[in-house]
Amino acid sequence: MSHDFHTLRVAEVKRETPDAVSVRFDLPAALRETFAFKAGQHLTFRRDFAGEEVRRNYSVCVSPSEGVLKIGVKKIAGGVFSGWVNDTLKAGDEIEVMAPHGSFCWSFDAKAQREYVGFAGGSGITPVLSLMKTALATEPHSRFTLFYGNRNSVGVMFLEEIAALKDRYLDRLSVFHFLEEEEEEIDLFNGRLDRAKTDEILSSLISAESVDAFFICGPGPMMDAIEEALAARGVEKSRILIERFTTGPLSAAQAAAARALEEKAAGLKMSVTLNGRRVQVAFDPEKHSILDNVRAAGLPAPFACKGGVCATCRAKVTAGEVQMKVNYGLSEQEIADGFVLTCQATPVSEGVTLTYDV
Numbered sequence: 001m002s003h004d005f006h007t008l009r010v011a012e013v014k015r016e017t018p019d020a021v022s023v024r025f026d027l028p029a030a031l032r033e034t035f036a037f038k039a040g041q042h043l044t045f046r047r048d049f050a051g052e053e054v055r056r057n058y059s060v061c062v063s064p065s066e067g068v069l070k071i072g073v074k075k076i077a078g079g080v081f082s083g084w085v086n087d088t089l090k091a092g093d094e095i096e097v098m099a100p101h102g103s104f105c106w107s108f109d110a111k112a113q114r115e116y117v118g119f120a121g122g123s124g125i126t127p128v129l130s131l132m133k134t135a136l137a138t139e140p141h142s143r144f145t146l147f148y149g150n151r152n153s154v155g156v157m158f159l160e161e162i163a164a165l166k167d168r169y170l171d172r173l174s175v176f177h178f179l180e181e182e183e184e185e186i187d188l189f190n191g192r193l194d195r196a197k198t199d200e201i202l203s204s205l206i207s208a209e210s211v212d213a214f215f216i217c218g219p220g221p222m223m224d225a226i227e228e229a230l231a232a233r234g235v236e237k238s239r240i241l242i243e244r245f246t247t248g249p250l251s252a253a254q255a256a257a258a259r260a261l262e263e264k265a266a267g268l269k270m271s272v273t274l275n276g277r278r279v280q281v282a283f284d285p286e287k288h289s290i291l292d293n294v295r296a297a298g299l300p301a302p303f304a305c306k307g308g309v310c311a312t313c314r315a316k317v318t319a320g321e322v323q324m325k326v327n328y329g330l331s332e333q334e335i336a337d338g339f340v341l342t343c344q345a346t347p348v349s350e351g352v353t354l355t356y357d358v
C-alpha cells in the first residue's frame with residue numbers, strides 16, 4: 001500500500017448521536033483507486049494540534065458497494081482528535097488522509113450461503129456495520145446476526161440505519177440491542193456484553209458451530225470475554241475476526257522485559273526499505289522501537305497508534321529476527337508471512353532486513 005498522505009475535502013459531517021458523527025469525503029476521480037477499500041478497513045488521519053502532529057485511525061462505516069467513503073468518529077473523553085472532528089470539522093474543510101488499510105476483512109462471495117455474527121460495542125459498530133452491509137449486499141443467500149451493546153439508547157450509533165437495514169433484509173438480518181443503563185422486559189438484553197451474556201447468547205440465540213465468521217469490535221474487556229466464550233466452545237481462531245481500537249499500557253513486568261530487550265539490541269544493524277529507498281540503521285535503545293529508529297534515520301515510516309493495534313506501521317522482515325512487545329494488529333497468517341508491527345518491534349539478531357514496501 002502507499003503510505004503517502006492525501007488531502008481530502010469533507011463532503012458532510014452528520015451527527016449520529018450526541019457524541020458521535022459520521023464524516024463523508026469527496027473523492028476526486030484521480031484518488032478513487034487509491035481510496036478503494038475493503039469492508040472493515042480504516043483510514044489514518046493526521047493533523048497538527050498546537051504544533052504537535054497527531055495521528056488517528058477511524059474505520060469506514062460503509063460498504064464498498066455504496067460508492068462513498070465515510071467514517072464514524074465517537075468523541076472520547078480528552079480525545080484531541082475525536083473532539084475536534086465532533087465539534088469543529090465541517091463540510092468543505094480539508095484533512096490529510098492515508099489510503100485505506102487494515103485486515104479486519106473477509107472474502108465475500110456472491111455464491112456463498114453463510115452465517116455471520118457481529119458483536120459490536122459502542123463505536124465498535126463502525127467496521128462491523130461496513131462488514132454487515134457488505135455481507136448482505138454481496139451475498140444474497142447469507143444471513144447476519146448483530147449483537148450490539150451500548151450504555152443507553154441515546155448513544156446508539158447508526159440506530160436508524162440499522163433499523164432500515166432490518167426492514168430491507170427482513171429474512172437475512174437479525175439485530176439484538178443490549179443496553180447497560182436501561183431496563184428491557186427481557187433480562188438477556190439488559191447489561192453489558194460480558195462472558196455470562198455471551199454464553200447465554202451462544203446457548204439460546206445462535207449455534208456457534210454453524211457460524212462461518214464472528215466479527216468483533218468494541219471495548220477490550222467485551223472483546224476478551226467474547227473471545228473466551230467462543231474459544232470455550234471450540235470455535236477455531238480462523239472464524240473469529242477481532243478489531244481493536246485501543247489497548248491498555250504494558251504491565252510493569254512486560255515493560256521491564258521490553259526495556260531489557262531494547263538494551264540488549266543496542267547497536268544491532270538493520271537494513272530498511274521504504275518507498276524504494278534503503279537505509280542502514282543501528283538500533284538505539286533510547287528510541288525504543290524499530291519504527292522510531294527508522295524515522296530518526298530520515299525515512300518517513302508510517303504509523304498511527306504506536307500501541308500495537310492499528311497495524312499502520314506494518315513491515316515485512318526478510319532476514320534476521322525481531323521480537324514484538326505486543327501485537328493486537330496482525331493475524332497469525334501475517335506473522336507466519338514475516339510481517340511485524342515496527343512500533344512494537346526490537347531486533348534480536350544482527351542483520352535484520354525489513355521493508356515497508358509490501
Ligand code: FES
Nearest residue numbers: 304306309311343
Ligand atoms: S502504529 Fe499502530 S500498530 Fe504500530
